[in-house]
Amino acid sequence: MALSKLSSSSSLSTNILKPLTNSFFLHRPISTDTTPLTIETSVPFTSHQCEAPSRSVETTPKELLSFFRQMATMRRMEIAADSLYKAKLVRGFCHLYDGQEAVAIGMEAGITKKDSIITAYRDHCTFLGRGGTLLEVFSELMGRKDGCSHGKGGSMHFYKKDSGFYGGHGIVGAQIPLGCGLAFAQKYSKDETVTFALYGDGAANQGQLFEALNIAALWDLPAILVCENNHYGMGTAEWRAAKSPSYYKRGDYVPGLKVDGMDALAVKQACKFAKEHALKNGPMILEMDTYRYHGHSMSDPGSTYRTRDEISGVRQERDPIERIRKLILAHDLATEKELKDIEKEVRKEVDDAIAKAKESPMPEPSELFTNVYVKGYGVEVIVNTLYQYIGFFFAS
Amino acid sequence: MASGLRRFVGSLSRRNLSTACANKQLIQQHDGGVGSGKSLNLYSAINQALHIALETDPRAYVFGEDVGFGGVFRCTTGLADRFGKSRVFNTPLCEQGIVGFAIGLAAMGNRAIAEIQFADYIFPAFDQIVNEAAKFRYRSGNQFNCGGPSCDSPGLTVRAPYGAVGHGGHYHSQSPEAFFCHVPGLKVVIPRSPQQAKGLLLSCIRDPNPVVFFEPKWLYRFSVEEVPEDDYMLPLSEAEVIREGSDITLVGWGAQLSIMEQACLDAEKEGISCELIDLKTLIPWDKETVEASVRKTGRLLISHEAPVTGGFGAEISASILERCFLRLEAPVARVCGLDTPFPLVFEPFYMPTKNKASCLESFKVPTQHCCMNLTAHGS
Numbered sequence: 001m002a003l004s005k006l007s008s009s010s011s012l013s014t015n016i017l018k019p020l021t022n023s024f025f026l027h028r029p030i031s032t033d034t035t036p037l038t039i040e041t042s043v044p045f046t047s048h049q050c051e052a053p054s055r056s057v058e059t060t061p062k063e064l065l066s067f068f069r070q071m072a073t074m075r076r077m078e079i080a081a082d083s084l085y086k087a088k089l090v091r092g093f094c095h096l097y098d099g100q101e102a103v104a105i106g107m108e109a110g111i112t113k114k115d116s117i118i119t120a121y122r123d124h125c126t127f128l129g130r131g132g133t134l135l136e137v138f139s140e141l142m143g144r145k146d147g148c149s150h151g152k153g154g155s156m157h158f159y160k161k162d163s164g165f166y167g168g169h170g171i172v173g174a175q176i177p178l179g180c181g182l183a184f185a186q187k188y189s190k191d192e193t194v195t196f197a198l199y200g201d202g203a204a205n206q207g208q209l210f211e212a213l214n215i216a217a218l219w220d221l222p223a224i225l226v227c228e229n230n231h232y233g234m235g236t237a238e239w240r241a242a243k244s245p246s247y248y249k250r251g252d253y254v255p256g257l258k259v260d261g262m263d264a265l266a267v268k269q270a271c272k273f274a275k276e277h278a279l280k281n282g283p284m285i286l287e288m289d290t291y292r293y294h295g296h297s298m299s300d301p302g303s304t305y306r307t308r309d310e311i312s313g314v315r316q317e318r319d320p321i322e323r324i325r326k327l328i329l330a331h332d333l334a335t336e337k338e339l340k341d342i343e344k345e346v347r348k349e350v351d352d353a354i355a356k357a358k359e360s361p362m363p364e365p366s367e368l369f370t371n372v373y374v375k376g377y378g379v380e381v382i383v384n385t386l387y388q389y390i391g392f393f394f395a396s
Numbered sequence: 397m398a399s400g401l402r403r404f405v406g407s408l409s410r411r412n413l414s415t416a417c418a419n420k421q422l423i424q425q426h427d428g429g430v431g432s433g434k435s436l437n438l439y440s441a442i443n444q445a446l447h448i449a450l451e452t453d454p455r456a457y458v459f460g461e462d463v464g465f466g467g468v469f470r471c472t473t474g475l476a477d478r479f480g481k482s483r484v485f486n487t488p489l490c491e492q493g494i495v496g497f498a499i500g501l502a503a504m505g506n507r508a509i510a511e512i513q514f515a516d517y518i519f520p521a522f523d524q525i526v527n528e529a530a531k532f533r534y535r536s537g538n539q540f541n542c543g544g545p546s547c548d549s550p551g552l553t554v555r556a557p558y559g560a561v562g563h564g565g566h567y568h569s570q571s572p573e574a575f576f577c578h579v580p581g582l583k584v585v586i587p588r589s590p591q592q593a594k595g596l597l598l599s600c601i602r603d604p605n606p607v608v609f610f611e612p613k614w615l616y617r618f619s620v621e622e623v624p625e626d627d628y629m630l631p632l633s634e635a636e637v638i639r640e641g642s643d644i645t646l647v648g649w650g651a652q653l654s655i656m657e658q659a660c661l662d663a664e665k666e667g668i669s670c671e672l673i674d675l676k677t678l679i680p681w682d683k684e685t686v687e688a689s690v691r692k693t694g695r696l697l698i699s700h701e702a703p704v705t706g707g708f709g710a711e712i713s714a715s716i717l718e719r720c721f722l723r724l725e726a727p728v729a730r731v732c733g734l735d736t737p738f739p740l741v742f743e744p745f746y747m748p749t750k751n752k753a754s755c756l757e758s759f760k761v762p763t764q765h766c767c768m769n770l771t772a773h774g775s
Contacts, residue, residue, distance in 0.1 A: 092565030092740050143741035154565045154740040170567035171517060172489050205488035206520070233489050235462045241488040304465060368734070368742040 033061040039327060041266035048248050050255035053273040057265040061333040064324060067264050071101040071321045072343050074125040076350045077134060081141055085298045090141045092154035097125040099293040102320035103228055104129040106267025107196060111275055116164040118179045119198035121156035123168035130165040134353030144360035151363045173199060173206030176225060180216045183223035194222040194278045202233020204247050217254050220282035224274045227285060230292040235305045248287035261288030262318040433622030438615045441590035441623045442471045445597040448627045450479045453507050455550055458484045460494060460511025468513060469557060469616050495521035498552055499529050502542035507550040509601055515558035515610055516567045529606040530581030543604035552606040557613035559651050559701055560747060565740045571702040576608050577679045583607040584678040585632060586650040591623045595630030596676060603632060612651035635682035637689065641669035644695040647686055647712060649675045652699050659750040678708055687719045694725035699748050704732035
């Protein structure tokens with residue numbers, strides 16, 4: 001902790017030294033410092049059918065700063081997506097993740113890109129966490145060629161094959177059994193990887209979840225079912241929809257862990273723990289206690305079924321970015337100004353990506369007909385019918 | 397059906413178009429008794445029908461995802477306040493559970509009105525609808541059903557918004573009606589306008605058979621017309637000629653009718669007289685009305701948003717060919733959605749637009765298969 005000693009001694013020094021220390025901070029290699037730091041999670045884990053992991057999480061200044069930057073990027077990206085949607089540049093449906101960033105970030109920190117992730121339609125930030133770029137995000141949102149699904153998916157359908165992101169799925173709960181299939185393949189190939197299948201508290205009441213759970217437990221699959229509990233399934237509060245909103249316990253025979261999903265370090269610890277558990281013993285449920293600031297989708301103002309006070313209360317007390325900001329400042333890993341500068345940079349990156357995405361062309365009209373089937377295998381008949389059907393405009 | 401409150405007004409609406417605009421004529425020509433109409437959009441008309449359904453039958457229930465606070469399309473606004481949370485309530489997000497629950501509720505002699513938030517989400521409930529609801533009566537030798545022996549018996553109605561809205565993307569735009577039209581034991585009904593929606597929905601709710609009622613979400617706010625305020629029903633399985641013509645018959649349902657209506661107007665400018673039929677009930681459908689029209693015109697065009705292959709247009713085409721083969725002067729034409737998943741950015745290309753439906757040339761040259769006006773794609 002040489003660095004923090006240095007900075008604390010400098011903070012004791014006189015005002016005259018201040019400009020000097022500031023410039024010193026600006027040039028120190030803060031983001032590469034890998035000195036280990038141990039930080040307590042905000043609240044203890046609550047476990048079901050397993051021993052909870054330790055509250056003390058190992059991290060580094062570098063990791064904390066990268067958490068900050070990435071979450072600030074996600075936050076800014078989602079706010080920009082909101083404006084783009086309102087400007088009618090984003091069509092289709094759009095579900096924003098702001099408030100839940102710590103889940104995407106913490107999960108990535110606890111696992112590797114060889115592990116697989118599959119999620120529902122609130123997928124922008126999970127994609128970014130898997131190494132996706134802002135350009136791919138905004139291009140996809142606007143249905144452009146440079147999008148991660150070549151403009152054919154839109155907001156709900158982001159994918160990134162090279163880092164095991166099996167994407168955004170539109171139907172509530174439908175991705176969970178798929179995740180178990182991925183885990184089965186992983187177990188079979190014995191490559192010590194796992195699948196994180198994410199779903200919301202709304203989807204937790206779908207029958208498919210329980211079918212998937214049984215299969216995963218029966219065959220000891222390395223599947224971690226992550227319930228991102230943001231407390232509202234669309235417009236219905238969890239307690240109105242679930243007899244037991246203790247989602248981590250709902251696997252019965254499957255161990256579970258309740259995690260503060262607003263604390264990126266707790267999420268990291270839990271995911272690491274779950275991965276180890278899953279490789280040895282089979283599936284596990286992680287319930288991430290989190291919160292979405294936006295409504296369910298763009299047509300939901302998000303204020304009819306909860307109070308504004310509730311939202312601002314969470315922002316003030318539990319915000320995942322503010323938590324990391326406070327940690328960074330408390331450990332003197334960066335100054336407030338440096339963090340503000342990071343936010344400014346992020347803002348610019350987002351704006352630049354949007355500008356670039358706007359330049360990206362729309363997919364070719366022929367893309368309407370591609371990827372419906374694999375060519376060959378007799379599907380030419382259908383393609384021919386299609387062309388016959390719309391033949392006149394191609395002829396003209 | 398003779399109950400004073402439940403009056404069929406279907407025959408009266410065999411006038412000109414009442415698709416997307418107010419049809420004062422119809423209201424005026426009502427055979428008295430029915431109160432004055434009020435200008436309503438489609439979701440308000442649905443809302444009114446649900447109010448009436450709950451009011452006229454204490455054993456009627458409305459439930460689904462988020463319906464307690466009005467639903468995402470505001471169709472159930474005010475119902476929970478008026479009739480209480482034990483009759484109008486939110487369910488968890490579990491479509492299979494919702495429909496299964498509704499079947500059980502109906503089997504005990506209640507009117508179950510279940511909402512599936514989008515027709516695209518109906519597939520988890522497909523098994524319950526196809527294997528449970530549709531066959532309950534048949535396989536139990538009429539001991540059990542999710543309806544009853546007559547129109548005064550309660551029944552099961554599944555409501556779901558369907559169709560394109562211009563920017564819905566893959567999972568908020570589909571038209572899955574054809575899947576359900578393959579299931580004997582079910583009825584499938586799709587209204588074209590507020591007035592139709594109210595009358596047809598009340599008929600569906602009071603029908604002793606399980607009904608899937610698809611609502612054109614494009615028209616929820618868009619379509620406004622005068623709707624009688626009182627309790628009325630429109631007959632099921634009765635198609636309606638909403639525009640008379642002599643050169644070609646156009647058959648459609650739901651939101652597509654407003655597109656076809658425009659195509660009819662364009663064709664008229666070219667000197668082609670179109671007869672437009674709203675099928676309203678897809679199964680069991682009114683073959684006689686369509687047949688009579690095709691016998692008169694000698695040509696048939698069917699249009700729907702769902703993909704052309706295996707769409708309900710194919711069934712109409714086959715049936716009419718069987719009945720009118722020697723009378724047809726041109727092959728039956730289908731102007732439908734393309735055989736692709738519902739696209740995101742290419743929705744305008746996918747859609748059976750009026751330019752595709754105009755088929756002006758094909759009417760003049762009977763042998764031509766089906767002409768598309770190409771402007772939609774050229775732009």
